[in-house]
Amino acid sequence: IAGITQAPTSQILAAGRRMTLRCTQDMRHNAMYWYRQDLGLGLRLIHYSNTAGTTGKGEVPDGYSVSRANTDDFPLTLASAVPSQTSVYFCASSDGGGANVLTFGAGSRLTVL
């Protein structure tokens, strides 16, 4: 089934640890995105990539980094996790066309203690 796979589904992490959230899509979409979703704040864009080899900063990029070595994979890394990064993280992709409809992964729930 075509779509986006995120891993892990859920993780509890000690503050100060490094963590990478994985995202893989099999739709050959050009654009990929990472959002975090917090109660009352909605989805906020962390980083994005319009095509393989390029990345850009979203609304809340501090404390996060991404890479886009190929079309399919778009990992999100927290170099040194802090409790304020406790959130649900959604990866999304789009074909980058005029409508730019996003397809979302199932999400990764991260708790930083």
Next chain:
Amino acid sequence: GQNIDQPTEMTATEGAIVQINCTYQTSGFNGLFWYQQHAGEAPTFLSYNVLDGLEEKGRFSSFLSRSKGYSYLLLKELQMKDSASYLCAVNNDYKLSFGAGTTVTVRA
């Protein structure tokens, strides 16, 4: 910057109609989206408006007025399965900015 406002919660009765309003002020505009998100799940695409007017898709319709920075999502013949959050999002330079979402509760 982006400013997208929608009500936090709405409650309606099964079989009724509910209208969710969204107002926006953004630095750029390439279209407005509505997504549905059930609790604990990922958002899924409902509708897209780039020109003024009404787009109808079955029980769901979406309206856009670009001059007023205003959109609404109309849900007709409400069913229990429509209980979810509805997210308004503006496409600006091919990046989506989302409102905080409106939680709709459908009661029997």
